Amino acid sequence: VQLVESGGGSVQPGGSLRLSCATFGFTFGSYDMSWLRQVPGKGLQWVSAINKFGGTYYADSVKGRFTISRDNAKNTLFLQLNSLKTEDTAMYYCVRGIGAAPVGSQGTQVTVSS
Numbered sequence: 001v002q003l004v005e006s007g008g009g010s011v012q013p014g015g016s017l018r019l020s021c022a023t024f025g026f027t028f029g030s031y032d033m034s035w036l037r038q039v040p041g042k043g044l045q046w047v048s049a050i051n052k053f054g055g056t057y058y059a060d061s062v063k064g065r066f067t068i069s070r071d072n073a074k075n076t077l078f079l080q081l082n083s084l085k086t087e088d089t090a091m092y093y094c095v096r097g098i099g100a101a102p103v104g105s106q107g108t109q110v111t112v113s114s
Contacts (some may be wrong), residue, residue, distance in 0.1 A: 001025040003094050019108055021077040022096030024060030029072035032098045035079045035112075038052050045090070048079060050100045057098075062088075084087035084112045 007019040019035070034049040048068040049057045059109050067080040077094050089112050093102035 001096065003096070003102075003105045005092060005094055005105060005108040008092060008110045009085055010111040010113070011109075013085055013112055015112070016068055017081045017084065017110060019061060019079040019081065019092055019094075020068050021079075023075045023077065023094075026096065028070075028075040028077075033066075033070060033077045034095050034098050034100065035068060035092060035094060036102060037088075037092045038107075039090045044062075044093075046099075047092070050077070051098070081110065084110075086112050086114075088112050 002024040006105060007017060009017055014053050032049060032051045033098055035047040036044050038049050044052045047062055048060055048066055050070055063085045063103040069078045075092060080102045087108060091109050093105055093107045095102050
């Protein structure tokens with residue numbers, strides 16, 4: 001099982017980014033998937049999830065600004081980040097399942113600053 005995140009970067013408040021998570025080694029369409037984030041010195045924060053049927057879930061702090069989606073044909077998970085705030089600055093990880101922790105993936109850094 002391998003998960004490879006990309007798409008992070010540095011943006012100003014109000015900006016947008018689209019994160020991607022390419023997956024390998026398992027039947028992607030059969031699994032729920034999630035995005036988590038972590039700020040140095042703080043714990044992991046659950047951000048969003050999408051179940052294998054396409055149902056989506058969001059943390060209150062990102063609801064209305066972030067959109068999770070998946071492309072089962074390409075074994076890829078996405079997270080569209082809009083109206084970014086400084087408090088969204090973190091390392092973002094994708095994970096297989098809901099409630100799981102990142103294992104071995106490098107994450108992608110999102111930095112929001114003026």
